[in-house]
Amino acid sequence: MLYYAIVFFVIAIIAAVFGFGGIAAGAAGIAKILFLIFVILFLASLLFGISRR
Numbered sequence: 001m002l003y004y005a006i007v008f009f010v011i012a013i014i015a016a017v018f019g020f021g022g023i024a025a026g027a028a029g030i031a032k033i034l035f036l037i038f039v040i041l042f043l044a045s046l047l048f049g050i051s052r053r
Helices: 002-017 021-052
Strands: none
Touching (some): 002 021
């Protein structure tokens, strides 16, 4: 999932360089959402891993 967040972030940067503001904003928004989901799932798995010990 982190891979997809990075891919959408790179797409956003490339679109911003070429002047496609709407596409860049959309890709950046998707990248943010995917990154937040990744962080939440990572923290949940970390907490469940600690609680199992």
